[in-house]
Amino acid sequence: MYSIIVAASAAFFFVTYFILRPVFNYFRDVKGFRKYPAINPIAGITNLGFMWEARKGFRSKTLYEMHKMHPVIRIGPNSLSYGRPQAIKDIYGHGSPCTKDLFYSALAGSHFHLADVLDKPEHARKRKVLSSAYALKNLEGWEHKVSDKTARFITGCDKHCTTPLIKGAPGPDPKDLTFDYRAWTNFFTLDAIADIGLSERLGFLDQGSDLVRGEKMNGEIHTIDSYRRCLHATARAQSQIVWAYDWYTLNEKITRILPTSFKSLWKLNEGWNDIVWHRAMQRLRRYQAGEKLDDFFQALMEDKNGHPNNLEWGEIVAEVSIMMNAGSDTTAIAMNNVMYWLLKTPAALAKLRAEIDSVLDEDEVVAPYDKVRHLPYLRACLDESMRITPPTTFGLPRRTPPGGHTIEGTFVPGETSVSMSAYVAHRDPTIFPEPEKFIPERWLQPDSKDLQVYFIAFSAGARGCIGRNISYLEQTVLLSSVIHRYEFALPEQSWTPTWKESMNCAPDSMPLKVWRRERMTVEDEKVGL
Known part of the structure; x- marks a missing residue:
């Protein structure tokens, strides 16, 4: 009984x-939200609705189709998605009273890092600590590390070269699709951020794989077979269950034990934690041994005058983690996507190649940054690729202040989650005509500077990405170098990658045929490693 x-x-x-x-x-x-259409029938009642959309794999695409008809969409009981240009300034712009949403605190570990800290004064403190390391003036210090990784990328690319594609052929022989551009650009960014941030050589470009060592907190060192799988699995698991903020911790515990795909994702997450811990501990040991290195870790430990910042170790590890994550993944996605769009748009590729060839010597292997940094069509191609396929697509959630806030001319009550997807913002036809077409020329018109207000690939306002200078440096040098040296071909001209949205929108592998350009005939070129 x-x-x-x-x-x-x-x-x-x-x-x-x-x-x-x-x-x-x-x-x-x-709050009067029932007047807004919901992304699905249950989204206005429970956060399970948006969790289901996240599980399906490309929620921003669904939002885009709905926002063609509806300026505001309800994506949760207390969450609104916006689809008109004014919302960018109202939600993310300088002076907006909106703060980072509880989304970020739900995902935070024992210590906040720069990307997830909610408190504005605390964010300002963190940004001040890191601003000197990320400053534009430090590009010269980063360039030799980026050039080194570009040279190693080219060595790997040379090894995968095949004979030139026969003119008029419908496409390459499948056995000639030897170079996975997606994987190699990720090897590049992982190697680069480890060197720039921690003065460590991971060696992924040399070994052609992301086999890496991890370290448990008890000091046990072990081998992890894929850095990328661990990183992407963590984002995939979190992005599906985080939307019920109050229940995130419980949902994580439940999904760790259920016999579903989540179980394997969380297992890989443990590998990610070990990867981060090992990197941080190795660099700490070097610091304690007296090494003074020009990297981000040094900026975390000391200010520019050599005075200790006295940060807690947990905060330092958190900053290392976000640097290794956001500092590599989004740039790798951008690198892959711009190559895809150029190969899909031969006229744009030819125009870019002519611009690059005009400033580089024929036998120049790694493009010097000073020669290519101001090439207008090169920058236009990068920005257009990040417009049409932004690496971070989902709406970065913000929270209205307790007293509420006006967005797009309508008052929104306080403590409401509000967001706008870059995927949606970048497809507004009133700002970007023919939004589904790759048109770099749109960034070169007399009024093109006006477009930057609506370009949020790096977010916007005070919480915009602090690492955008590094990203542009890496993208510019690598793309210039490989376009100057090689020809590439997709499996077929109609081929498209499969994009999967978690926190970022990541493409699956992109196997390419690669061969040396015929104009480059010097056989004894040496790549300076």
């Missing part, structure tokens, strides 16, 4: 809390 009462009570609580209460709040509609 007692067990029946307990079971009935539990069932009553479950039905009341998870079904009746959300339905009651939906119809009560305290």
Whole structure:
């Protein structure tokens, strides 16, 4: 009898809390959100609706199709997505009272890092610590490391070269698709950020794989077979369950034990934690041994005058983690995507190649940054690729202040989650005509500077990406170098990658045929390693 009462009570609580209460709040509609169309039938009642969209794999694409008709879409009981240009300034712009949403605190570890800290004064403190390391004036210090990684990329690319594609052929022989550009650009960015940030050589470009060592907190060193799989699995798992903020921790524990795909994702997440811990501990040991290195870790430990910052070790590890994550993944995606769009648009590729050839010597292997940094069509190609396929597509959530805030001319009550997807913003036809077409020339018109206000590939406002200078440096040098030296071909001209959206929107592998350009005939070129 007692067990029946307990079971009935539990069932009553479950039905009341998870079904009746959300339905009651939906119809009560305290904030007046029921007037907005929802992304799916249950999204206005429960966050399970948006979690389902995340599970499907490309929620921003669904939002884009809906935003063609609706300026505001309800994506959760307390969450709104915006689709008109004014929302960018209202939500993300300098002076906006919106703060980072609880989304970030739900995902934070024991210590906040620069990307997830909510408190504005705390964010300002962190940004001040790191600003000297990320400053534009440090590009000269980073360039030799980027050039080194470019040379190693080219060595790997040379090894995968095949004979030139026969003119008029419908496409390459499948056996000649020897170079996975997606994987190699990721090897590049992982090697680069480890060197720039921690003065460490991971060696992924040399070995042609991302086999890496990890370290548990007890000091045990072990081998992890794929850095990328660990990194991407973590984002995939988190992006599917985080939207019910209050229940994230419980949902994580549940999905760790259920016999579903989540279980393997969380196992790989443990590998990611070990990768980060090992990198941080190795660099700490070098610092303690007295090495003074020009990298981000040094900036975390000391200010530019050599005075200790006295940060807690947990905060330093958190900053190392986000640097290794955001500092590599988005740039690798951007590198892959711009090559894809250029190969899909031969006229743009030819125009870019002519611009690059005009400033580089015929036998120049690694493009010097000073020669290519101001090439207008090169920058236009990079920006246009990040417009049409932004590496970070999902709407970075912000929270309205307690007193509410006006967005797109309409008052939004306080403590509401608001966002705008870059995928949506970059496809507004009033700002970007023919939004589904790759048109670099749109960035070279007399009024093209006006477009930058609506270009949010690096977010916007005070919380914009602090690493954009590094990203442009890496993208510019690598793309210039490989376009100058090689020809590439997609599996077929109609081929498209499969994009999967987690926090970022990542393409699957992109196998290419690669061969040396015929104009480059000097056989004894040496790549200075």
